[in-house]
Amino acid sequence: MSTPTSEANSIPGWRHLYSGKVRDLYASADPADTRILVVASDRVSAFDFVLSPGIPEKGALLTQLSRWWFAQLDFPNHLAQGEIPAEVSDRAMLAQSLEMLPIECVVRGYITGSGWIEYRESGTVCGIPLPAGLQNGDRLPEPIFTPAYKAPMGEHDENITFEKTIELVGAERAAELRAASLAIYARAASIAGEHGLILADTKFEFGTDAEGTLRLADEVLTSDSSRYWDAAAWESGQTPSERMASFDKQIVRNWLAANWDKQGEPPALPEEVVERTAARYRELIKRLTA
Template sequence: MSTDAPAPASADLPGWRHVYSGKVRDLYVPADAADADRMLVVASDRVSAFDHVLSPGIPGKGELLTRLSMWWFDRLAGADGGPRIPNHLVDGAEPPAAVAGRAMVVRSLDMLPIECVVRGYLTGSGYQEYVASGTVCGIPLPAGLADGDRLPEPLYTPAYKAPLGEHDENITFEQSVELVGEDRAAELRNASLAIYARAAATAEAAGLILADTKFEFGIDAEGTLTLADEVLTSDSSRYWDAAAWRDGSTPAERMASFDKQIVRNWLAAHWDKTGTPPELPAEIVERTAARYRELLDRLTA
């Protein structure tokens, strides 16, 4: 299958006009131009890996991701007893029945071109850079750290959100200042680190580790920094089981994430990344869906 996302099955929604489909989500604007201050974001069951949308999708994935985002937005809006983090949800607005449970009605924002990444643990591309140079996104770290180790303190490592079709690019904090100004760059960094700390504590109470995550922010009509897009889901964050991380004997056991890593692993073992990727076996689809459900159940129990 090509890297282009397929047309959504829910493209015809009363009162809404489809304008864009990404690899996973579909975006709509009101059919009435007078109501242009809001949008509809629909999470599909599509799953992507290595820049390809795969077949089949993961049943229920769109609803699971949306439920988790909505739960976190509520927590961060003060339900956890912490300070209120403004978000882009439109209070009281209901999505069309055809996409109920997997869609959010949100306010239109002036989105900032920075993906706000926070890393609490050394893993993934950060670990690969550390092995090569002793740094993560150019930030020096102590010697002797292993894959999966907790970092001395969470790192804020922003990325520039590249134009559609291009890959995001890691940037320094100083480069983020050039993009959005010193005050706004500092606000993004401080908000991201504060949200990560709250979320990591919530995950820890559920026996989970929030290894890393990414946030997106926009500016509303009043100039307020506003949390947008999805938040702290399996598709934007890396969660591990705390007991497995502590007691596991191999990296695969210690860092088995609650996301589509099962799909990535299977695809890496059965496809050379040329031509059309193979269809996912039913067993891989079922195991992945179960992993998404387990994370939601454990966090929201």
Template sequence: MYSGKVRDLYVPDDTAADAAASRLLVVASDRVSAFDHVLEPGIPGKGAVLTQLSLWWFDRLAGGDGGRGIPNHLTGDEPPAAVADRAMVVAALDMQPIECVVRGYLTGSGWAEYQQSGTVCGIPIVAGLTNGDRLPEPIFTPAYKAPLGEHDENITFERTVELVGVENAETLRALSLEVYGRAAAAAEERGLILADTKFEFGLDADGVMTLADEVLTPDSSRYWDAAAWRTGETPAERMASFDKQIVRDWLSAHWDGAGEPPTLPGEVVERASARYRELLVTLGA
């Protein structure tokens, strides 16, 4: 049905050509993307890690962590055996065209903007922070989801309202901040910092805003080692990453953004694969 940067979507065999499927099979591949490009080669075993982490977080956020249940798109059906370790059967939703980004720490593009203007995605931030510092409070910085091959666009909350309406925009913001807060607390208990993350939501058949896609994986989030963050003397030491930042860092150093990105070297692939697996073990997923 659809092949994205990392995931492939399938509909049941018995779905009529002119009918909308009520269920979808989402298969996570080993492909890796950065800066809106799919890179070569993939990361072995990555799809299985992403799926296991998403399922673990969906369960916790549905009430497994003792908090209120956040609706998600899982149907409870078992995926086909051939892809069981890297696939989920989900309900089809009316997906919102918003990437719901929550930032709890100053890093990445947020740090670059802060140095220039004292803001992150246009939001004023207290002066005197350094790269990797914790923000006074988590901030919601939405982005418009671009089609495959195009760049996502950071947008204001006011623009989000224009795209999805006031009620939906406020719901997206509230849910995103709640999920981030619960996940950050769980990560902290396990010696991790959830620096930032992004969520996607859709409306179900009853109009309920529902958590979808992947959730709190190394592809959608920045995880750091909390002990290293407290004691590290350099930004690189403080922000020791459990996600695909290894890939981003290498690409930033070896590609100017023009044309197609270079092939990832084996050492970077191996290091990224090891960090993905280490995060899975550290969280206990």
């Protein structure tokens, strides 16, 4: 896995803490200020690799989408009050400092991606048995919670069972994560449906504040953390690749799968793939927020 570096310039009053695959974190230079500045970059990742080049305006687009979704959801989140530095105002969120939980809370309402691969092999997704005869892109009888373990930098995230989640965070917290994730997904899927979109799957990240309150953190329901499909195309009965017209980075995943054997560093993305991905990000925001 390639290791990202911070693309942001020095931000007056803030100290760089960490660079993830697509975000950079900063702490206030004031020791009394515990807030965190979460800066979204234009970097794009797939299959746990940071790719080149980035997607123009991606950081700003995904930040705009996260802010919009946080406002739609009736659940405590990580956003904090205060002025965001002008240097990153369009692609940053001011957040509370949280104790992040090591679980990616994935909810699937439709079967595709890694879930489809596992289902074909064993009839399950993250150990959850599913009905026989499902096809790629089919709606599940009901949404399922399929967590993943957030691996340390340099390692791959790993799909895990709910029982493993209990081992990692305890039974009470695991149940709370599952219930919150399914409820937030249901609310978001309903909103997406009102705009002619299917929220096929998504992943949430949570942390706890100083009082122990569970809060939705990081990005939420963005084109990077979710699969969005065009509802009319899905209902048309075409082949899976045609019916699942996507508004996310599936274009990038598809190109990589066809042009890279996952050995060594991934190849550079063609300009056409970059432009198409950026256009789909913009279209999703337009459709949701119009």
